[in-house]
Every structure is written in structure tokens, then in C-alpha cells.
Amino acid sequence: MTTQYDAIVLGAGAAGLFCAATAGQRGRRVLLIDHAPEPGRKIVISGGGRCNFTNVHTAPDRYLSGNPHFAKSALSRYTAADFLALVESHGIAWHEKTLGQLFCDGSARQIVTMLLEECAKGGVTLRCGEAVGEVEHVDGLYRVRHGAHEASAPALVIATGGPSIPKMGATGFAYDLARKFGLKVVQPRPALVPLTLPGDEALFRELSGVSTEIVARCGKTAFREAALFTHRGLSGPAILQISSYWKRGDTVTAQFLPDRADGWLRELKRERPRLSFRKALGDGLPERLAEALCARLGLEGELGALTDKALGAAEARLARWPFVPDGSEGFAKAEVTAGGIDTAELSSKTMEAKRAPGLYAIGEAVDVTGWLGGYNFQWAWASARAAGQAI
Numbered sequence: 001m002t003t004q005y006d007a008i009v010l011g012a013g014a015a016g017l018f019c020a021a022t023a024g025q026r027g028r029r030v031l032l033i034d035h036a037p038e039p040g041r042k043i044v045i046s047g048g049g050r051c052n053f054t055n056v057h058t059a060p061d062r063y064l065s066g067n068p069h070f071a072k073s074a075l076s077r078y079t080a081a082d083f084l085a086l087v088e089s090h091g092i093a094w095h096e097k098t099l100g101q102l103f104c105d106g107s108a109r110q111i112v113t114m115l116l117e118e119c120a121k122g123g124v125t126l127r128c129g130e131a132v133g134e135v136e137h138v139d140g141l142y143r144v145r146h147g148a149h150e151a152s153a154p155a156l157v158i159a160t161g162g163p164s165i166p167k168m169g170a171t172g173f174a175y176d177l178a179r180k181f182g183l184k185v186v187q188p189r190p191a192l193v194p195l196t197l198p199g200d201e202a203l204f205r206e207l208s209g210v211s212t213e214i215v216a217r218c219g220k221t222a223f224r225e226a227a228l229f230t231h232r233g234l235s236g237p238a239i240l241q242i243s244s245y246w247k248r249g250d251t252v253t254a255q256f257l258p259d260r261a262d263g264w265l266r267e268l269k270r271e272r273p274r275l276s277f278r279k280a281l282g283d284g285l286p287e288r289l290a291e292a293l294c295a296r297l298g299l300e301g302e303l304g305a306l307t308d309k310a311l312g313a314a315e316a317r318l319a320r321w322p323f324v325p326d327g328s329e330g331f332a333k334a335e336v337t338a339g340g341i342d343t344a345e346l347s348s349k350t351m352e353a354k355r356a357p358g359l360y361a362i363g364e365a366v367d368v369t370g371w372l373g374g375y376n377f378q379w380a381w382a383s384a385r386a387a388g389q390a391i
């Protein structure tokens, strides 16, 4: 027997839960299906268990997409302040950590509970632990097999996210379904992901665990945040951010000691000629990193014994230290997936597919990828709201 709904939402993650709640509260009969045993698993592990649920600096230029204008409409109609108002209406305590990032004071589970309560208010039927089988479009209705059941509705929302962190139940299902209905997919790639370094950078891999603030640059993009050396290469917020812009073969530069003005080593030589080069770097950098950089620069001894030319060259190198990553840690470690369902296929107002009426795509499944820091959840909420108001 086929159960009739007004809308079927595939994927009970951030976007799917919020979309189902929005549509349900508008009086739509909504079925929300997920193959995972419980909803919102990525929310639960997000932000170190406290969920960085939005960012007060949300703006379209903080998103990567084949069409940089696509996200504008949804983001302007459902803002960080709107989501914060919802969080507060559920009595969830929150704090701003850094760079406009808003986190729960308590557990990320509070956000899942809030979304489930919103779904309950809208009378949403939630089915977890059910594999989605065949999906067809017949006589203006989408028919979905799920577990041993079949449901149909005039609207179908793809909210199954991207393939990052497959062990959490993430799949490329959204792309398969989009292609089935004739929609193009921009090549998915891991984003917000640690980068790996080749063997000749082994010196840096020995620094595993060392962290320092840098400006990471790739092309014209730069982020000033902490970087972390790992046994495979580079991580930390600055590297995760720049990884979204990195392509194989690109150089990433690290500006160490980003507050030092041009000529700082030469100035220090005049002020404190007896100071060792290693100590000069060590004042502002972790000791192990200072040692590794000295070894790489091939400079040692007192500043007074080094030429201005050598110190000038060292300053320049420290300001643009080049790394050529040989890859990334891939979807297994990527916080999000860049690329996805091509925005050219979708209405930016409703998220409906232009060539498949009644089919919608939202959240990470779409080719819109935010910076680190709550931007990806804000896109999930905003795109979900846009679709939830349209279906």
C-alpha cells in the first residue's frame, strides 16, 4: 500500500529536519526518512559536541559555489539572527566563541531535540533506520520505497548531504538521485579537510601536535587562524579553511609570526646583536617549530653575526613559507563536501529543480559550501527554510 503525503524529505540531518518542520508547521503532511538509526548525527558531533550552529557574520561571500550569487536569496530570508531566536525560544543557552561563531553552552544534542520538537509541532512522520529504495516520478507524484513501505507525494526534497565522513552514514545518494532526474552535479571534493605533505617535508611531520597562529594563503584567499602540524601534514582552522580553495598542484603559503613588521629581524639585530637566531624565532613560535624553521633556513648563531641580506631573506621566507601538499585526508576526514548538485539546476528562491518540478535539493547536497565556523549549518537552515516554505 502506498501512503500519500504532501512532501517526502530524504535525509533527517540539519537541512532535512528543519525543512520538514517548516513545511509541517504550514500544514503539509510530511514524511521524513533517514537510513541512519537516529536523526541529526552530524549535528551531535559538530563543534566538538557543542554545535557551532551559526555565525553572526554570515554573508554570501563566505560560501564557495559555481554561482557565488546563488545563496544570497535564501541566506537573506533566513538569517543567523532568525536561527538564534529559535534557539533562544527553546531555552538553549549559547555563547559566542570567536569570529562570530555561536555554540551551545551545553550539548549539541539540544539542537537535535529542538529540531525534533519543531518537527513534532508540524506533525512530521519521521522514519529512521530505513533504507531508501527505488524513487520514481509517475503521474506527477514522487514514489519512494523505504524499508518495507512505499510513499508518494507531489514534492520530494533531497537532503541527504554529501559523502564526507562515510562512517557517520554519509553517502553520495543525493548525486545519484539528482542525476537520475537529469540534474547536473559539480564534481564533489573534500573541503574543510587536513592537507597531507610529501615525504621531503618530513621535518615538518616530526612536529606533529605543534600549533601556531599563521596567515594561510592560496591564490588570493587568506585566513588568519591557528595551524596544526600533524603526522601526515597540516591541519587546524587556518588549513581547513584554505583547503576548500586548494587544488592539487597549488602552493599554500604560511605566514609565520604574522604580527612582525617588515624588517623585524634586521631591527632586532641592531637592538640585540647577541640574541641567537633560534631565540629570535622562539619568541613568538613554539620551540620545536622555531628549531625546525632554523634548520630549514640554514641559519644559526647570533643575529649580529648574520648579514642583513640573510636576515632579509629569512623574513621573506617566514612571511610566505611555501608548502605544496600532495593531497588531502579525503572524505574520511573532510568536515564538508564542496561541489554537489549544480545550482544552475535550482531556483535560488525555492530550491526547486527547474527541469524536474516538485523535486527540491537543500543543504550540503547542493554546490554551496561555507567557511568553517557555523556557516555550513546556516546554509542548511536557510536552504531548508526556503524549500520548506515552497513545498
Ligand code: FDA
Binding pocket: 010, 011, 012, 013, 014, 015, 016, 033, 034, 035, 036, 039, 040, 041, 042, 043, 045, 046, 047, 048, 051, 052, 053, 054, 130, 131, 132, 159, 160, 161, 162, 164, 165, 168, 169, 170, 171, 172, 173, 334, 335, 336, 362, 363, 364, 365, 373, 374, 375, 376, 377, 378, 380
Ligand atoms: P547531513 O549530513 O547533516 O544530513 C544528511 C542526512 O542524510 C544524514 O542524516 C544521513 O544519515 C542521511 N542519508 C545519507 N544518505 C542517505 C540515504 N541513502 N538514504 C537515507 N538517508 C540518507 N558545520 C557547522 O556549521 N558548524 C559546525 O560546528 C560543524 N561541525 C562539524 C563537525 C564534523 C565532524 C562534521 C563532519 C561536520 C561539521 N559541520 C559543521 C558541517 C555540518 O555538519 C554539515 O554542513 C551539515 O550537517 C549539512 O547538513 P545536511 O542536512 O545537508 O546534511
